[in-house]
Amino acid sequence: MIEVKGLHKSFGEEHILKGIDFVFDTGKTNLVIGQSGSGKSVLMKCMLGLFTPEKGTIEYDGKAYSTFTDEQKRELRQEIGMLFQGGALFDSMTVEENVMFPLRMFTKKRKRELKERVDEVLERVNLNDSGKKYPAEISGGMQKRVAIARAIVNRPKYLFCDEPNSGLDPHTATVIDNLIHELTVEYDITTVVITHDMNSLLEIGEKIAFLKDGVLAWTGDKSQIFKTDDQTVTDFVYSSDLFKKVKEAQRQGL
Numbered sequence: 001m002i003e004v005k006g007l008h009k010s011f012g013e014e015h016i017l018k019g020i021d022f023v024f025d026t027g028k029t030n031l032v033i034g035q036s037g038s039g040k041s042v043l044m045k046c047m048l049g050l051f052t053p054e055k056g057t058i059e060y061d062g063k064a065y066s067t068f069t070d071e072q073k074r075e076l077r078q079e080i081g082m083l084f085q086g087g088a089l090f091d092s093m094t095v096e097e098n099v100m101f102p103l104r105m106f107t108k109k110r111k112r113e114l115k116e117r118v119d120e121v122l123e124r125v126n127l128n129d130s131g132k133k134y135p136a137e138i139s140g141g142m143q144k145r146v147a148i149a150r151a152i153v154n155r156p157k158y159l160f161c162d163e164p165n166s167g168l169d170p171h172t173a174t175v176i177d178n179l180i181h182e183l184t185v186e187y188d189i190t191t192v193v194i195t196h197d198m199n200s201l202l203e204i205g206e207k208i209a210f211l212k213d214g215v216l217a218w219t220g221d222k223s224q225i226f227k228t229d230d231q232t233v234t235d236f237v238y239s240s241d242l243f244k245k246v247k248e249a250q251r252q253g254l
């Protein structure tokens with residue numbers, strides 16, 4: 001569980017996060033949604049310790065990040081998996097080498113053990129035959145699965161995903177969403193997903209934080225978000241053409 005309490009972050013005169021309180025549950029896909037510029041990435045970077053907030057706390061399973069020693073921060077880093085926008089694979093490394101990279105950084109295991117773990121996660125994401133290929137030789141969806149394998153190879157307690165679906169067609173995006181969700185439940189991970197994607201919200205929105213201008217404007221889950229009368233939320237959700245049509249159909253009782 002990651003608990004954010006009374007979080008404020010400014011850059012110069014710009015007050016970006018204005019007192020965020022939210023609990024990211026363990027074993028759930030916790031979504032952070034909101035318009036461009038609403039503060040989603042700044043929130044994630046504060047949670048990762050990349051930005052220091054002026055006020056408020058971030059607690060990892062009850063321990064405030066601000067009280068961590070350098071050694072504790074290093075340990076925490078090993079417990080965090082990151083799925084970057086676009087995958088961020090190393091083009092000059094094979095799929096296997098990409099997935100092995102964090103293991104090499106953080107563990108002193110023998111090569112054979114590392115290889116076993118890599119094979120295990122590649123099998124889990126259905127890529128057992130692609131280990132020797134280079135990222136350029138596989139599809140965008142497969143590249144995302146490699147990035148997911150790399151993010152979970154160290155058995156993280158916390159998984160951060162920044163726009164995991166960017167650049168994918170709707171079907172592949174759903175496959176990726178469901179994979180993230182399955183792994184979250186299977187390994188009991190506290191997963192944080194930043195997304196613009198309305199389909200993700202429908203698929204894996206177990207717990208949702210909606211940010212508007214740096215304020216937590218609404219929280220709930222995927223079933224509640226389509227029933228709320230909160231105008232700021234509905235303006236955001238139904239700004240997509242598809243959802244406007246769904247809303248219209250609901251109004252007409254179709």
Ligand SMILES: Nc1ncnc2c1ncn2[C@@H]1O[C@H](COP(=O)(O)OP(=O)(O)OP(=O)(O)O)[C@@H](O)[C@H]1O
Pocket residue numbers: 011016034035036037038039040041042043
């Ligand atoms: N390092 C920084 N220095 C100054 N201002 C920043 C910095 N990082 C972000 N900001 C500002 O904080 C605000 C929120 O940005 P943020 O990237 O969190 O938005 P976002 O909700 O993630 O948007 P998007 O969906 O477009 O990625 C923006 O006005 C941005 O310019």
